[in-house]
Structures are given as structure tokens and as C-alpha cells.
Amino acid sequence: MSCATPDADEAPLAERIIAVVRAIPAGSVSSYGVVARRAGLARGARLAARVLSRNEDPTLPWHRVVRADGRIAFPVGSAAHDEQARRLQAEGVRLVRGRVAMPHRQDDLDAAIWG
DNA sequence: CAAGTGACAAAAG
């Protein structure tokens, strides 16, 4: 049975982004741009963001994805922002004045995540 | 088909 429906492929791109986000280890964080890059999109930061916004999987560690400058994408004071910050701290991620402590000189693992 | 939109990014002032 060949590919019957014209849209049988759906969106492997979104699935890829989901897979990348799911691959982020607990206690570590990544940025939308990096996630998109690992998913095959050189400049798909917005795509990654859109995919996460549309995602409904509660098992997806969406909270491990932040902005490139280490800040949470949601507005400060928002419920989503609070929840994300809470989850990150619960995993051991340090937040300094609302932004994630950058992996300045951490283990190679973190470096691998970011680069 | 044109314009608007978004959990973005980097540069410039």
C-alpha cells in the first residue's frame, strides 16, 4: 500500500522538533534556535516555538526550551512563565533574575547541548 | 496571491 493520501507525510518536521525537545536531558536546557537546528532547520527558531505552542503532549519537556539569551519566552508574571521556571528549578536549573544560568563552563554534556 | 502573525535571533543605536 503505497502512500495513498496526499498528505500522508503530514509534518515530519514538527515530529523532528518534538523528538529533539524530548531528547533534552533533565537538568539541562536548550534554546529554540538550537532545537530547530538539530531538527534540520538552520533558522527555524520560530518554528520550534510554534510547534511547542501547538503541542499537546504532557510528557514533552517543553519547559527545557528557553530563549537564546536564557530567558523564558513567556511574559514575566504569566502562569506559563511561573510554571516553566518552577519546573526548571525542580530539575536543578538555576535561575538568575528570571533567566537561566548559562552553561558558562559546565560539563561537556551541556556544551554538547548548546553547540 | 498579499499581508499578518508568532513560546525567535542577532545586530545596531
Added chain:
DNA sequence: CCTTTTGCCACTT
């Protein structure tokens, strides 16, 4: 620290 501008990609109207 701030705002503005440009680039980017897929989707929506």
C-alpha cells in the same frame, strides 16, 4: 538597560 530593524520559516486570513 532599553527600543528598533532585519531576517527567518510555516501557517492563517
